[in-house]
Amino acid sequence: MAGGFDRLRCRRGVSWSNSVFQRLPGRAACVTISAVDVRAYNRAAWDRAVQDGSEWTIPVGPEVTAAARRGEWQILLTPTRPAPRRWFPADLRGVDVLCLASGGGQQGPILAAAGANVTVFDNSPRQLAQDRCVAERDALSLVTVEGDMADLSVLADASFDLIVHPVSNLFVPDVRPVWRECYRVLRRGGSLISGFVNPVAYIFDLFKADEEGVLEVRHAIPYSDLESLSEAERRRLLDQGHPLEFGHSLEDQIGGQLDAGFVLVGFYEDRWPDHPLDRYIATFIVTRALKPR
Numbered sequence: 001m002a003g004g005f006d007r008l009r010c011r012r013g014v015s016w017s018n019s020v021f022q023r024l025p026g027r028a029a030c031v032t033i034s035a036v037d038v039r040a041y042n043r044a045a046w047d048r049a050v051q052d053g054s055e056w057t058i059p060v061g062p063e064v065t066a067a068a069r070r071g072e073w074q075i076l077l078t079p080t081r082p083a084p085r086r087w088f089p090a091d092l093r094g095v096d097v098l099c100l101a102s103g104g105g106q107q108g109p110i111l112a113a114a115g116a117n118v119t120v121f122d123n124s125p126r127q128l129a130q131d132r133c134v135a136e137r138d139a140l141s142l143v144t145v146e147g148d149m150a151d152l153s154v155l156a157d158a159s160f161d162l163i164v165h166p167v168s169n170l171f172v173p174d175v176r177p178v179w180r181e182c183y184r185v186l187r188r189g190g191s192l193i194s195g196f197v198n199p200v201a202y203i204f205d206l207f208k209a210d211e212e213g214v215l216e217v218r219h220a221i222p223y224s225d226l227e228s229l230s231e232a233e234r235r236r237l238l239d240q241g242h243p244l245e246f247g248h249s250l251e252d253q254i255g256g257q258l259d260a261g262f263v264l265v266g267f268y269e270d271r272w273p274d275h276p277l278d279r280y281i282a283t284f285i286v287t288r289a290l291k292p293r
């Protein structure tokens with residue numbers, strides 16, 4: 001099973017970036033561990049992922065946006081299960097949608113082609129460039145904004161009807177500000193559809209699993225690449241250029257949405273198709289939350 005958890009680390013860091021960083025030793029050698037600026041580090045990591053063709057940075061093709069224009073569309077927030085169509089307005093024309101931490105030319109262009117007024121917000125300039133590239137190619141109108149999902153202050157209060165937030169809050173150390181900001185920028189009656197990682201994915205000793213194929217429970221949740229590992233392990237991660245990850249508790253993921261004022265009205269789970277842990281438990285969660293009227 002060696003390699004199984006190597007792929008989990010890839011999944012954790014690079015699935016979202018397609019193993020590229022493991023091929024780039026020394027990329028982050030100049031980063032001082034004690035003073036890591038997570039946002040700047042992850043911006044560079046995701047920019048490199050685009051450059052190296054990560055799966056999560058590959059834009060949809062013109063046939064996908066053409067179908068969306070005809071009303072035939074679906075979007076993924078997790079690896080394999082599309083979000084239920086009934087979670088979206090029947091007619092997206094004129095609906096103001098924020099695609100949060102969603103760069104890469106996937107969700108944003110599909111929803112724009114379906115008629116929504118789309119803003120794609122992301123920390124990676126290259127990810128946002130992928131959205132602009134699709135928009136130009138397929139004559140779509142969308143707005144791109146670079147920023148931190150935990151600080152949406154450039155966006156006005158009550159300016160969106162729908163937020164689509166694919167799995168990405170594993171890349172911020174504190175998820176609660178994200179929920180509060182989502183609540184602020186949504187209109188009353190608006191909805192937030194979010195994918196996130198079940199924290200069980202972070203409890204194992206990933207290095208031991210990679211090297212020995214042993215699933216050994218080691219880490220407490222909340223997990224942090226910066227705080228849960230030894231100095232040597234942290235340096236390995238940084239030297240490999242993996243995006244930094246954080247395993248948030250369910251209290252912060254689900255309780256955080258409720259504490260922000262949302263009402264949860266939808267829930268499903270998803271899996272990696274071929275990951276050993278996913279044989280035992282689904283490691284992705286998607287929720288639908290409403291801002292009450």
Ligand SMILES: C[S@@+](CC[C@H](N)C(=O)[O-])C[C@H]1O[C@@H](n2cnc3c(N)ncnc32)[C@H](O)[C@@H]1O
Nearest residue numbers: 046101102103104122123124148149166168171
């Ligand atoms: C796994 S990708 C998700 C987007 C992709 N379109 C998808 O289909 O899954 C994670 C995204 O989160 C973004 N990201 C990471 N940290 C962020 C932050 N602090 N604020 C905003 N976006 C961030 C990355 O740049 C990347 O585009």
